[in-house]
Amino acid sequence: MIDLSNLRAPAWQRVVAELAQPAPDDRVFALRLTAVLGQVSGASQAVFWALTMRQDGPEPHPAAVWPYGATPEAATKAAERILANFSEDESTVARLRDVKAAARASSTSRSTAVYGTEEKEDLLYDAGSSAKGAVIAVPVFGSMFEQSGDAPLMGVVTLVVENRSRQALQTTLALVEVIAGYSFGHASQTALRKVRGSTAALDLATRLISSMNSTEGFKGCALQLVNDIARQIAADRVALGWMKGPGSVRAAGATARRFAEVVAISDTENPDRRVTMVQKIEAAMDECFDQDQPITYPAPPAAGRGGDAVLAQAVIHAHRELASSDARLKVASFPMRVIDPAGSRIVGVVTLESSSDKPIDPAAAELLQAALDLVAPVLWVRYSDDRNLALRAADSAVKAAAWFVGPKHTIWKVVGVTVMVATLCAFLVRVPYRFGAPFEIQSQSRRIISAPFDGTIRELMPGAMPGDDVKKDQVLFTLDTRERRLSAIETRAQLLQYEREADDALRRGELDKEAEARAKVDQARARLELLNEQIARSSIRSPIDGRIVTGDLQDRVDSAVKLGDKLIEVADLSKKMAIVRVSDQDIGLVSIGQTGEITPKSDPSREFAFVVNRIVPLAQAVEGENSFEVYCELTEELPDSYRPGMEGQAKFNGERHSLAWIASRRVIDTARVWLWW
Numbered sequence: 001m002i003d004l005s006n007l008r009a010p011a012w013q014r015v016v017a018e019l020a021q022p023a024p025d026d027r028v029f030a031l032r033l034t035a036v037l038g039q040v041s042g043a044s045q046a047v048f049w050a051l052t053m054r055q056d057g058p059e060p061h062p063a064a065v066w067p068y069g070a071t072p073e074a075a076t077k078a079a080e081r082i083l084a085n086f087s088e089d090e091s092t093v094a095r096l097r098d099v100k101a102a103a104r105a106s107s108t109s110r111s112t113a114v115y116g117t118e119e120k121e122d123l124l125y126d127a128g129s130s131a132k133g134a135v136i137a138v139p140v141f142g143s144m145f146e147q148s149g150d151a152p153l154m155g156v157v158t159l160v161v162e163n164r165s166r167q168a169l170q171t172t173l174a175l176v177e178v179i180a181g182y183s184f185g186h187a188s189q190t191a192l193r194k195v196r197g198s199t200a201a202l203d204l205a206t207r208l209i210s211s212m213n214s215t216e217g218f219k220g221c222a223l224q225l226v227n228d229i230a231r232q233i234a235a236d237r238v239a240l241g242w243m244k245g246p247g248s249v250r251a252a253g254a255t256a257r258r259f260a261e262v263v264a265i266s267d268t269e270n271p272d273r274r275v276t277m278v279q280k281i282e283a284a285m286d287e288c289f290d291q292d293q294p295i296t297y298p299a300p301p302a303a304g305r306g307g308d309a310v311l312a313q314a315v316i317h318a319h320r321e322l323a324s325s326d327a328r329l330k331v332a333s334f335p336m337r338v339i340d341p342a343g344s345r346i347v348g349v350v351t352l353e354s355s356s357d358k359p360i361d362p363a364a365a366e367l368l369q370a371a372l373d374l375v376a377p378v379l380w381v382r383y384s385d386d387r388n389l390a391l392r393a394a395d396s397a398v399k400a401a402a403w404f405v406g407p408k409h410t411i412w413k414v415v416g417v418t419v420m421v422a423t424l425c426a427f428l429v430r431v432p433y434r435f436g437a438p439f440e441i442q443s444q445s446r447r448i449i450s451a452p453f454d455g456t457i458r459e460l461m462p463g464a465m466p467g468d469d470v471k472k473d474q475v476l477f478t479l480d481t482r483e484r485r486l487s488a489i490e491t492r493a494q495l496l497q498y499e500r501e502a503d504d505a506l507r508r509g510e511l512d513k514e515a516e517a518r519a520k521v522d523q524a525r526a527r528l529e530l531l532n533e534q535i536a537r538s539s540i541r542s543p544i545d546g547r548i549v550t551g552d553l554q555d556r557v558d559s560a561v562k563l564g565d566k567l568i569e570v571a572d573l574s575k576k577m578a579i580v581r582v583s584d585q586d587i588g589l590v591s592i593g594q595t596g597e598i599t600p601k602s603d604p605s606r607e608f609a610f611v612v613n614r615i616v617p618l619a620q621a622v623e624g625e626n627s628f629e630v631y632c633e634l635t636e637e638l639p640d641s642y643r644p645g646m647e648g649q650a651k652f653n654g655e656r657h658s659l660a661w662i663a664s665r666r667v668i669d670t671a672r673v674w675l676w677w
Contacts, residue, residue: 022189026142026154027083029186031064033140034157037179038066041136041172043159045094048140049103050086050155060103060156062088084302084309094160099135103156106137110153112177113137114169117160133162136173138180142187154183204232204367205374212378218386221379222264226350230266233368235352236329238266239278241285242348242383260285260349283318285349288333291315292346294369296332296360297323308362328355334369336376343407347380426660433654433662435589437627439580439598441638441646443571447544449476449551451561452537456480460553464568467549470542476568477553479538479561488531495524546572549644576638578610580650581627584619585669589654590630598632600648608636610650 030048038046045067049060064082069075082088090096095117102115117133135158142154157180161172211228212221226238241260262278262285265271271278288295293310297319302312323329336348350372354360384392398410405413458480463470470476502517551568561567578598582590590612597607610632619626632650657665 026186026190027086029183030140030155031068031079031082033180033183034064034066035068037138037157037159037176040175040179041159041161043136043161045160047088047093047099047103047158048155049100049107049158051107051153058104058107058153060100060107062090062093063155064088065092095133095135099158099160102135102137103158106139106158107153107156110139112139112173112180114173133160134164134169135160136176138176140180140183142183202371202374204371207232208371208375209378212375212382218379218382219263221382223269225375225379226264226266229350229352229368233352233354233364234356235266235354237353239271239281239285239351240264240348241282241351243289243346260289280318280322281351284322284331284333284351287315287318288335288349288351289346292335294332294334294365295319296362296365297330298359300359300362308365311362311365322351322353326355328357330354330356330360332360332365332368334365334372336372336379338377338380340407347376347383426663427658430656430658431662433589433657433665434596434651435586435654436649436651437580437582437586437630439578439632439648439650441576441600441642441644441648442579443546443549443573443644444575444577445544445546446549446569446571446644447542447546448566449540449543449568449570451479451563451565451567452540453479453534454560454562455538456560457553457557458538460557465548465554466552467547469547470545470570472542472545474542475539476542476548477540479540481535481538484531484535484538488528488535491524491528491531495521495528498524540567542570544570544572546570571644573640573644576634576642576644578632578634578650580630580632581620581622582630582652584626584628585666586652587615587628587630590615590628590652594652594654596632596650596652598634598648598650600642600646602642602646602648604648608634608638610634612652 034046034048037043045065047062047066048064050063051058051060053059063086065088067075068078068082090100093099098115098117102113105115106113113136115135115137117135138157138159140154140157142152159176161169164172208225208228211224215221215224222240222242226240229235230238239262242263244259244261260282262271262273262282265278265281273279273282284295291314293314295314295316296311297316299312299314299316301307302309319331319333323331331351331353333349333351335346336350337344338347339345350368384395387395401414402410405417456479458478460477461475463474464476498517498520502514502521505511505514505517547570549569549571551566553567580598592612592615594612595609596612597609599605599607612630613633614631616629616631619628
């Protein structure tokens with residue numbers, strides 16, 4: 001037996017190890033696969049073509065060109081440059097037209113093919129001898145094998161090889177197809193990493209949500225959340241910032257600036273925002289919020305192992321300032337997002353600080369970000385439930401409005417629609433113009449009883465107090481007439497004396513003395529008649545049937561009164577009217593026969609119709625304003641509880657005008673007065 005173990009090819013072990021090694025992302029795997037395919041096929045050049053989907057089909061463009069460099073150092077630098085851009089100039093591609101056409105055809109057919117560089121026909125397994133070389137196009141799938149039939153392509157690798165025999169080309173093609181099959185292994189590893197990451201994130205989120213559900217209120221949940229995160233990842237300090245005020249959440253990608261407010265810090269019950277450390281944390285949260293992405297400090301490299309292009313390009317000034325107190329301190333911030341019909345929104349930011357030797361790598365950042373994406377909706381619900389009723393009602397109104405006008409820019413749309421409808425209604429809707437004025441209820445029939453002569457109130461009769469009902473000619477009170485009765489007796493005696501003197505003078509024939517005596521007789525008789533009349537009028541009677549509304553004379557018995565003093569007012573309450581004091585700005589709109597309604601202050605829920613029957617043409621100054629008295633007859637009977645003197649508001653029914661005219665009438669009239677010269 002002959003030992004042939006020395007025929008083992010160690011190069012294939014390196015190829016398998018390199019392709020089987022987990023790649024951090026698709027770009028790194030694409031560079032590895034392109035290099036291996038180029039080496040195995042003995043190609044002069046290998047190109048990885050990225051695909052852009054268009055309506056007419058996929059359009060390839062060069063992303064990586066192998067060989068990457070003549071030396072290992074040059075190859076490493078070239079690979080880093082390619083990973084940063086993942087794009088190459090087409091001028092670096094040899095036989096560009098043939099190679100690009102092969103990549104386009106392979107991406108369209110989704111199968112491996114061989115093309116000659118001179119003939120246009122497909123040379124798959126049958127390269128003619130007249131061709132100077134061949135181009136092998138290999139599609140690279142970005143999914144597992146069972147999904148490759150309809151899954152999108154990761155790209156296409158083209159290999160430029162020299163002219164070979166048909167058997168050699170077939171062997172090369174077989175090796176290329178086998179090696180390209182490692183793309184399914186990469187897809188499986190990528191899917192497995194995602195599943196593991198999702199499982200870990202779900203497990204962490206489950207623990208965080210479970211502990212949050214054991215607390216009450218938003219503040220308690222926030223404190224529980226930061227304490228649990230600090231314990232789970234062994235962080236020195238974890239802080240939660242929440243977006244406050246109008247616009248407290250921002251759609252992803254918006255540029256409007258809002259500030260985060262620290263609501264919870266691990267192992268701190270009541271954080272003081274005036275402390276410099278808290279202000280630095282809030283600045284770092286604002287930095288994360290503005291960029292709408294996780295931020296880590298120190299930032300990871302853009303490429304290579306443990307690299308992340310997105311995290312490497314983030315602005316980290318505030319995070320660097322926060323970590324300046326300790327050279328070992330590492331800081332990371334993660335946005336907390338919720339998703340609703342309006343899109344993705346940032347509601348808060350979690351910032352953690354750690355002084356451990358282990359860096360915050362992209363994988364750990366991705367895990368924590370995924371967990372926070374699951375926790376954020378729960379915390380948002382707690383925050384919403386803790387708001388007052390007015391804010392919750394406003395939020396519900398916005399959601400209801402979004403059903404009509406759409407989820408984007410809902411408030412502005414509602415405001416615009418409201419303004420448009422209000423404008424149309426203001427100019428097109430015509431309603432009766434109702435202008436108001438204060439009124440006072442008065443009786444249609446009332447009498448004022450005053451003193452008929454100077455005297456003294458002798459007696460107040462029963463039933464002569466305010467509020468008592470009286471009948472016509474009912475005696476209300478009497479005046480003292482003793483002096484007038486004595487004066488009447490004296491005057492009567494004087495009258496008899498003057499008559500005798502006149503008769504004696506007539507008998508003596510003294511006509512001049514007779515005339516003088518007759519004059520005194522007439523004077524005495526007139527005085528006697530006046531006294532008798534005053535005595536007769538000393539009993540003051542009610543001129544009408546009604547009710548005494550004013551005049552309490554109980555305390556004025558035996559007190560003196562003067563002629564014309566107002567003592568008692570009697571009103572017939574069966575018929576009432578309204579006296580409206582209309583401003584001189586509106587008196588031109590009032591006319592006889594105009595209708596309207598009144599409502600008293602004592603019962604604003606009731607209205608009573610009236611008709612204008614008299615307008616006093618002379619204005620009266622009331623409280624510094626001119627007003628006219630308008631007498632209105634009530635077409636509805638008022639209840640007995642509505643007494644004279646009660647006030648309220650009257651509304652006149654004017655002509656029909658647009659709402660815009662009604663709203664602007666007084667403003668326009670005032671402006672006209674101001675601008676008149």
